[in-house]
Amino acid sequence: MHIVELEEIYKNYGDLQVLKDINIQIKKGTSTALVGPTGSGKTALLRLIDLLEKPSSGTIYFEGTDANESSNTRLAIRRQIGMVFQKPLAFKASVYDNIAYGLKIRGRKENMDERIKELLELIGLSGYENRNALKLSGGETQRLALARAMITDPRLLLLDEPAANLDPISKKKLEELIIKINHESETTIITTTHDLSQGQKLADKMIILYNGQILQSGTPEKIFRKPKNRFVADFVGIENVMSGKIEDSSTGLVKIKTDSITVFTLTEKKGKVNFTVRPDEITVSKEKVQTSARNTIQGKVNDIIDTGSLIKLLVDTGELFTVFITRESLNELDISVGTNVWLYFKASSVHVF
Structure with a gap:
């Protein structure tokens, strides 16, 4: 079954059309990369999937349910989605309290200490519970944001350019963590990136976006071997x-x-x-x-x-x-x-x- 389906999605901001005729199906447990240059519509699409915004037209389904049929439906679905933004902010609090935030506002405090300890171990920050979150490095802050999203056990995890501002070592650690989360927890992951090699590493399926339209989708191997047009061929770095x-x-x-x-x-x-x-x-x-x-x-x-x-x-x-x-x-x-x-x-x- 598809966890997310987008049918004929258009998104306009005034006279500016940022997404045009988007049709996507995301299977449960898979990892998908939305790949394209800056300004191609990746982040706008991710915000629609996260239900932070509504499409100008078209329908978004979450496990077969129209996500925008009512405010209660939107809220219930959003509680099953985790989102990590490109430049995540740490709260002025300890690492522990940053991660616990999502559970506290939902009133789900049972086994919270044990769950946070497990997540800190997963993200490589064991022993950081009492650290000031504002003093973490960029890579540590990105992993903290990932843990903060994962604490509520989301069915769907959305990552907006998760390693865009990281050094190579921190980037490698984060990519390994994302792959581990997808494989071990079977969490469905959608990532935006302009980094083609990162899309290859993280995703079972790649969707190439340009000027708000999908130019091609499929496995990384298919896209590299059989590009549909000249832009895709040039963008993915195909020779000859x-x-x-x-x-x-x-x-x-x-x-x-x-x-x-x-x-x-x-x-x-x-x-x-x-x-x-x-x-x-x-x-x-x-x-x-x-x-x-x-x-x-x-x-x-x-x-x-x-x-x-x-x-x-x-x-x-x-x-x-x-x-x-x-x-x-x-x-x-x-x-x-x-x-x-x-x-x-x-x-x-x-x-x-």
Whole structure:
């Protein structure tokens, strides 16, 4: 069953439209990342899901119930949601009292000491009960805010850019904590982030937002392998994104002609298109060889970049290709900057969009 469903959501602030035709389904126990650049509508969408605001039109369902059907319904649902803002504020009180706040205002004080002790251990702040919360570091404050949200056992946890202002070590600790909460407590989590790598780490599903619209949603692997449009391809950092025009071919395949090269592929699309070829699906040789790959293109190595685990070759074929090879292959082929090489890739390796 879906814990949250959004149907045809629009949100306007005066004449400014910040969300347009948003349709989302979130399964229980999953982790979802709303990913997009600043101003794409991520935080506005999260505030609607948290019922802090109402949509201009459309319906938000929580486990099948219209969340806005009455004020009592909204209140009952909000009590099942935890929210951590991008810049959380600590109350002028002890760490213990900060975490206990949610239980106290709900009148749920049974086993409070034990529950707070467990949460402090979970977030790595054991022994901090009597510390002044205002004197915590940025990373500690973020983890405190997470504990304050978790103390009420929310069914749904919303995180707005949770690691945006943290140093790398604090960021890593927080990400590990979020993953642990999702896996061990089966809490459904929705996170906003402009950090694509963070979205990959934290989420089973990614939703790419731009200008208040959903451009693509799916698993991180699907989005990286098969972007739906040029913005998504560029935003997620896909290599070898090119444009061309489709022409018929007598080979059973179709040709995409750019200004410089011709590429064979399988697609039903027509006219002007974009396409990508994954760098790890391209084979390199110094001499032309017989191969089953339908695409054979000659070029010159412009640059060699050591990425640590792999070597990145930038090959100019008229179009600039990125190719990944191992250090061993680089040495065996005796490739250097200026070397002429042949690139080979299958027609099925060309993703057209």
